[in-house]
Amino acid sequence: MNETLSYLGENRVYLTLKDIMEFVALLATIIAVISIWIGINQLKIMRDEKNVNEKRMLTEYSIKVLGIFASTLIPAISVYYAKTKEGKANLDKNVPDREGYSKNRFKMQNKRKLDQHQLTEIVLCGKYDCGNILNVFEHTCVYITNDLVDEDIVYPLSTMCFWNLLNRMLFFWLI
Numbered sequence: 306m307n308e309t310l311s312y313l314g315e316n317r318v319y320l321t322l323k324d325i326m327e328f329v330a331l332l333a334t335i336i337a338v339i340s341i342w343i344g345i346n347q348l349k350i351m352r353d354e355k356n357v358n359e360k361r362m363l364t365e366y367s368i369k370v371l372g373i374f375a376s377t378l379i380p381a382i383s384v385y386y387a388k389t390k391e392g393k394a395n396l397d398k399n400v401p402d403r404e405g406y407s408k409n410r411f412k413m414q415n416k417r418k419l420d421q422h423q424l425t426e427i428v429l430c431g432k433y434d435c436g437n438i439l440n441v442f443e444h445t446c447v448y449i450t451n452d453l454v455d456e457d458i459v460y461p462l463s464t465m466c467f468w469n470l471l472n473r474m475l476f477f478w479l480i
Contacts, residue, residue: 360455363452363453363454363455364455364458366453366454366455367454367455367458367459368458370445370448370454370459371458371459371462374441374445374462374463374466377441378438378441378442378466379466381437381438381441382438382466382470385435385438385470386473435470438470439470442463442466442467442470445459445463446463449463
């Protein structure tokens, strides 16, 4: 009889420990699932904050680019317009016939039969170094292409100035 009581006692202890361990395992599983859910939510929050910070940085850099654009490029365009206006009167007399033009470094074959006004614009473009102005536009395009600035902020303003300048330079006549 002693053996039977001893066996039941051990069995009861075994069953009790088994129940306790099952409860602990279930509790650990629940805690793990809750921890994973909290972790995923934290990652979503961090991703959203990162996106907001990136957008903010793009906006700040876009404003800096537009500030540089406004402080250097627009005055340069204004100076170009003023100089071309002054220079047209003097250059209109000196631009040669429609067959060709060659002066210093500027050479052009007039295959399109450009008129006097168009030739004057082209000569003035070279004379007043509008290449630097176009380089700034190219720089801006590189920023936009590589997503270094917010396209929605920079693109509309830069394209408006760019097309106005190209229209003024009459490059579309050469194409």
